[in-house]
Amino acid sequence: MSKDFLNQKVLIYNPEKCSGCYYCMIACSFYHNEEADLEKAYLRVYPQDEEFTGFVNAHCTHCEYPICEAACPTEPKAITKDPNSGFVIIDRMRCIGCKSCNFACPISIPIFEKPFGISNKCNFCDGDPRCAKYCSTGALEVVTRKEAKETEPDE
Amino acid sequence: MTRSYALFLGCYIPSMQPFAEASLRRIAPPLKMKLIDMEGATCCPVPEIVRLADHDAWLYVSARNLALAESLGKDILAVCNGCWETLYEAREAIVNDTQLMNEVNSHLNLLDKTFEGKVKVKHFLEVMVEDIGLESLKKAIKQPLSKLNVAVQYGCKLYKSPDSKFVSYFDSIIESLGVNAIDYGAEKICCGFPLSLYSLDEAMEERAKFKLDKMQSAKVDCMVTACPGCFDVLEKAQLLLKRQGLQYEIPMLSLTELIALSFGFKPQEIGVDKHRVKTKTLITKLGMGGN
Amino acid sequence: MSDEEIVLYPWRKKVKTLPESFKNPIMNIIRMGHIPKLAATRERIREELGINRKPPTAYKDPNAQKEVEELVRETDLYDKAKWGTREEEESGR
Structure with missing residues (x-):
């Protein structure tokens, strides 16, 4: 693992704090699409079960070797990892809407946007993710990947 | 001072x-x-x-x-x-x-x-716990409400305070007042206000109704909250869901009202009887019906 | 969306208005400084409870309402919400 990779900014989610208000999704869809629509958010919060005993969050981790990038068939690739920031970004001008990335990602982060005929995904709001900034409870936070790894529970 | x-x-x-x-x-x-x-x-x-x-x-x-x-x-x-x-x-x-x-x-x-x-x-x-102090609060209590079983609705933002300290402050105020906080299993769940920006129906069905169901099955006398936003949503939910034939009628109190009641103020003095969701059962339970 | 993209794919252009659920609250804040209207019944309840009939906030202070409008006018929010100003409305525009 390279040093830059460990210093990259990532999101972490604390299920202990999350109240399931879904405001992160609303903030995300508003920032990217100017709509308050949960379907248009690039991150997801799900109830763990019908009893709402907890919530689960799925957000882009901006992987070191992104599988979405590998799956992208265009040349040059529509999905690239920014060498400086480490964010994995879709270039909407190059995307052909084949949905390969949608299926390749193990947590289905890239989503197909029907009106535009292309896929899109979290771009970390260019370094200032609105989901974490506006999170109602402080359950979502921005930390470096090194710090995030320290919060992982021991196996 | x-x-x-x-x-x-x-x-x-x-x-x-x-x-x-x-x-x-x-x-x-x-x-x-x-x-x-x-x-x-x-x-x-x-x-x-x-x-x-x-x-x-x-x-x-x-x-x-x-x-x-x-x-x-x-x-x-x-x-x-x-x-x-x-x-x-x-x-x-x-x-x-x-x-x-x-x-x-x-x-x-x-x-x-x-x-x-x-x-x-x-x-x-924060003012109650850090500035005024729980001791002063306890000293001012004239009518302990120890019979009262309440459901606590914290409100999301309390978790956002440094180290989520406001959540424990809320608990300690409730404890100082001597009322019984009932564990109804959905304290942390959002009332549904942010979700109502996307869809009011979903907010009512998925959040408010869920919370009200939980409170009802826990047989609480009332719910208490420090957040007027939560108060408004859950009040609105009770009134809206009534149209679907769901009778909740869980009396709601804001934290200041609960404190005022334990300080011996009459419900009529502070307007507990003026809520949109009926509070008659609560006032009867407190034995404060008369003027 | 970049300018280049807008030129090439005009149909991909985003709609620049506020979601419906945002409009009313924002409009109310700009016009009267608060979100909910102060109903006459509530004014009466306030009086019965021994507090001022009108709350000591922008509810009774047209000057404060104007100040908020002035502050918001300097931001993009005013255009985003796309409604006329109070004066424009009064003059029938």
């Missing part, structure tokens, strides 16, 4: 929940609190909507409110979770960034106002 605060009422308390304001004004003297009205204060403005729609507009309007308190020279007492979040975060942003402070002041100066970060923003819970 009497402590003075600039009272920031927000929107929902003065217009929709006057009983919360009345009870706060009643409990202030026994707690040696002096509340100074912030004349001309506006909406904080509401973080969920205005901050998302336009960050600058949110910052300027909240800075105006902060400037009003600064002209009074008193720390702000925020009685609403949303107001606390807005004013606290706006203040933090302005105070920690000189450039931003200059920018904000260039706008405020047009209104003959200025904000230099001299006053702090405090939540009602």
